[in-house]
Amino acid sequence: DQQVKQNSPSLSVQEGRISILNCDYTNSMFDYFLWYKKYPAEGPTFLISISSIKDKNEDGRFTVFLNKSAKHLSLHIVPSQPGDSAVYFCAASAPTGTYKYIFGTGTRLKVLA
């Protein structure tokens, strides 16, 4: 049972436009969410996070929105750049004391020049 879902396996966006990556979750106990970016044959790198007590967090071109009632979060990248082309994973954790994150299946973003 996939508790964290990224329903779009891929997304193509024109350079300079907005990229919106979506993530849905099923466990209402999740209280912390992360986005990671991954290039081929490399480890994921941390991008941005959000706590369940917030509904928005910004860091430069990256903004994450959290809608707790819909159990949905999204990552906005504005403006998109060719270097943003990568696989993006969302991850969620619950306050169970295990500090484990559950990852989605990833969305491959391609930014077209």
Place this chain on the structure above:
Amino acid sequence: DGGITQSPKYLFRKEGQNVTLSCEQNLNHDAMYWYRQDPGQGLRLIYYSQIVNDFQKGDIAEGYSVSREKKESFPLTVTSAQKNPTAFYLCASSTLRTGTGYTFGSGTRLTVV
């Protein structure tokens, strides 16, 4: 520079052989994790450890074994019992503070020949 190192980057194994993947971190992180990435399946947790000499099974532990004799090291052995071992393996570490994410290594690509 603090970080997490996985070696080797590429590994080939004959069917029926055990192989050990190395993971070392100098971040003074208490927790370490092993994930496996397969196309279209995201990151799946194999094993994790929050303290030396203790570790827990993740979602797909069958056919794998780990040890945590030192805080800095968390090697993963892929045994001959693992039915489909060809994959990209990622090691990660984290503190035990709520809301902190993982630091990932650069991964090991294991291919069974």
